Amino acid sequence: MTNMEIWPKIIPSGDSAILVEFENRIDPEVNRSVQSLALTIESEALPGIQEVLPAYRTVMVVYDPLKIAYRPLAEKIKIWVEKAKNIDLPVGRFFGLPTVYGAGHGPDLQRVAAATGLTPEKVVQVFSSTRFRVYFIGFVCGLAYLGGLPEILRVPRLATPRTFVGSGSVGLAGDQANALPADQPSGFNYIGRTFVELYNPHGFPPVPFLSGDEIQFIPVAEGEAVKARGKHAIDFL
Amino acid sequence: MRAFEVIHPGIFTTVQDLGRTQYMKYGIPASGAADRFSAQAANWLVGNLPGAALLEITLFRLELLTLNDLVMSVTGANLSPQVNEKPLPMWQSVALREGDRVSFQERKEGLRAYLAIRGGFAGKEFLGSRSVFVRGLMGNAVQRGEILETADPVSQPIPLRRISSEMIPIFSNKNNLRVILGPQDDRFTKKGIETFLSSDFRVSSRSDRMGYRLEGPAIEHRSGADIISEPIARGAIQVPGDGLPIILLWDAQVSGGYTKIANVISADLDRLAQMTPGEGLRFQAVTLESAHQALREEKRRLERVERAIVGIG
Numbered sequence: 431m432t433n434m435e436i437w438p439k440i441i442p443s444g445d446s447a448i449l450v451e452f453e454n455r456i457d458p459e460v461n462r463s464v465q466s467l468a469l470t471i472e473s474e475a476l477p478g479i480q481e482v483l484p485a486y487r488t489v490m491v492v493y494d495p496l497k498i499a500y501r502p503l504a505e506k507i508k509i510w511v512e513k514a515k516n517i518d519l520p521v522g523r524f525f526g527l528p529t530v531y532g533a534g535h536g537p538d539l540q541r542v543a544a545a546t547g548l549t550p551e552k553v554v555q556v557f558s559s560t561r562f563r564v565y566f567i568g569f570v571c572g573l574a575y576l577g578g579l580p581e582i583l584r585v586p587r588l589a590t591p592r593t594f595v596g597s598g599s600v601g602l603a604g605d606q607a608n609a610l611p612a613d614q615p616s617g618f619n620y621i622g623r624t625f626v627e628l629y630n631p632h633g634f635p636p637v638p639f640l641s642g643d644e645i646q647f648i649p650v651a652e653g654e655a656v657k658a659r660g661k662h663a664i665d666f667l
Numbered sequence: 668m669r670a671f672e673v674i675h676p677g678i679f680t681t682v683q684d685l686g687r688t689q690y691m692k693y694g695i696p697a698s699g700a701a702d703r704f705s706a707q708a709a710n711w712l713v714g715n716l717p718g719a720a721l722l723e724i725t726l727f728r729l730e731l732l733t734l735n736d737l738v739m740s741v742t743g744a745n746l747s748p749q750v751n752e753k754p755l756p757m758w759q760s761v762a763l764r765e766g767d768r769v770s771f772q773e774r775k776e777g778l779r780a781y782l783a784i785r786g787g788f789a790g791k792e793f794l795g796s797r798s799v800f801v802r803g804l805m806g807n808a809v810q811r812g813e814i815l816e817t818a819d820p821v822s823q824p825i826p827l828r829r830i831s832s833e834m835i836p837i838f839s840n841k842n843n844l845r846v847i848l849g850p851q852d853d854r855f856t857k858k859g860i861e862t863f864l865s866s867d868f869r870v871s872s873r874s875d876r877m878g879y880r881l882e883g884p885a886i887e888h889r890s891g892a893d894i895i896s897e898p899i900a901r902g903a904i905q906v907p908g909d910g911l912p913i914i915l916l917w918d919a920q921v922s923g924g925y926t927k928i929a930n931v932i933s934a935d936l937d938r939l940a941q942m943t944p945g946e947g948l949r950f951q952a953v954t955l956e957s958a959h960q961a962l963r964e965e966k967r968r969l970e971r972v973e974r975a976i977v978g979i980g
Contacts, residue, residue: 441849441850442847442849442850442955443849443850443898443900443903443927443930444847444900444901444902444903444930444931444932444933445847445930445932445933445955445958445959445962446900446901446933447898447900447930449850449897449898454895455895456895480688480689481688481689481691481692482692483691483692483898483921483922484692485895485896485897485898485922486895486896486897487895487897488895488897488898490897490898490900492691492900495933495958495959495962496962496963496966499959500955500959566922567692567693567694568694568896568898568920568921568922569694569920569921569922569923570694570695570696570802570803570920570921571694571695571802571803571804572693572694572695573694575896575922611694612803612804614802629804631695631793631794631803631804631805632793634794635693636690636693636695636794637693637694
């Protein structure tokens with residue numbers, strides 16, 4: 431006998447949400463299970479379910495306990511977990527976003543180079559040739575949580591986060607990368623910037639990416655990068 | 668129709684309705700009135716649907732000049748509302764005349780007052796809701812000199828009405844918050860859970876619509892405070908590395924990577940919305956069943972309020 435844990439686990443998260451936990455790691459395969467379950471639950475459109483939120487290795491189902499009780503919903507989710515194993519996920523889309531690296535647009539490029547022992551040019555070359563996977567959309571203003579950062583680029587977060595980082599800044603920390611959809615504080619190391627619009631509170635969808643999509647931050651000259659200002663990510667499919 | 672000119676914007680006044688749902692998967696929190704009971708009651712008093720947009724007024728100093736004849740109600744926290752420097756009765760509708768000055772002078776009880784006008788407040792809609800969410804670039808707090816408009820001017824007069832006094836919530840001395848432990852309560856030591864459930868915490872001044880930061884004894888983790896980032900339910904109590912809990916609320920990020928020891932039950936969120944920096948609170952663990960029971964009672968209370976609205980005079 432082994433004491434292998436049985437996934438997924440279905441547990442309450444407060445009185446109006448259920449958390450479905452898959453294996454505890456950031457991994458495309460685990461995330462595909464997450465995506466499959468989220469899609470399955472959405473397609474069931476059960477009254478009383480308010481939000482279906484996929485993340486790295488969890489799906490949160492927000493529900494109205496006045497419309498559906500915890501136990502019957504948890505039982506339904508168990509059935510949907512099985513059903514989800516047989517669905518085909520839509521193929522992710524690929525976005526190539528023009529990005530200017532270094533100088534005034536990447537305040538942490540030198541630091542990342544020093545920490546990794548690579549030249550700044552090599553950092554940019556490795557980073558910009560990576561196709562990052564969009565694991566899920568969250569935080570505020572639709573931040574895409576990106577995975578797939580090569581091992582040699584892994585550096586810690588800043589000891590003291592910056593109180594202001596401009597929208598479109600492209601950075602990394604630990605095994606993650608991101609492009610900020612709006613101005614906000616952040617402890618990531620920012621090495622470049624894209625001017626493509628990543629968040630639009632006035633329209634639908636407010637965020638161009640979906641989990642399962644891929645993004646590459648294509649290096650371009652500053653003039654070229656700035657030309658993308660006001661353009662939607664959808665123009666760079 | 669022009670309703671008010673903002674003479675003084677107060678500390679933080681925003682237009683809110685009952686928020687936007689279905690957008691958390693796009694990284695957008697629901698927002699909406701923090702004390703939903705008071706907000707819905709304010710709307711009923713002026714004959715609006717419960718989800719009409721109104722003003723959420725934090726603390727005091729808001730001052731408005733009335734630009735047209737209006738029907739208004741004020742509920743929620745008692746921030747000493749006045750009309751033309753005379754006390755304004757709360758939890759009832761009142762008729763305002765062009766030129767009247769409405770002001771909120773001093774906090775007596777609670778933190779957030781709600782001001783509804785017949786027809787509701789206008790305000791730009793973002794994803795189906797007028798709730799201002801500053802961090803998400805969805806509108807701003809009201810500014811000095813701003814003109815606030817009515818969304819749907821109704822010419823038909825309604826009789827003034829009030830909520831019978833026994834239905835009016837009392838916000839003081841109710842600082843016992845019920846919680847459901849988890850989803851990461853197993854990431855804390857036995858001592859940590861004990862600290863959480865048996866200590867007095869105080870609401871920090873660094874609290875806002877995103878969340879309530881608490882001061883008190885540090886809660887002990889078993890092995891670090893980090894988890895793989897996951898969605899955050901409303902009312903989740905996150906404990907980062909410093910051991911001090913943060914209750915995540917209406918405008919909070921929808922996902923995060925810190926352990927969550929427990930979640931405030933939905934029935935207690937309106938009460939929490941009225942807690943003020945410096946106030947003390949304690950946590951009491953309850954079962955999921957009793958949390959749902961409390962929510963059903965809360966819903967019945969709201970329905971009773973709707974029925975208990977009576978004419979004045």
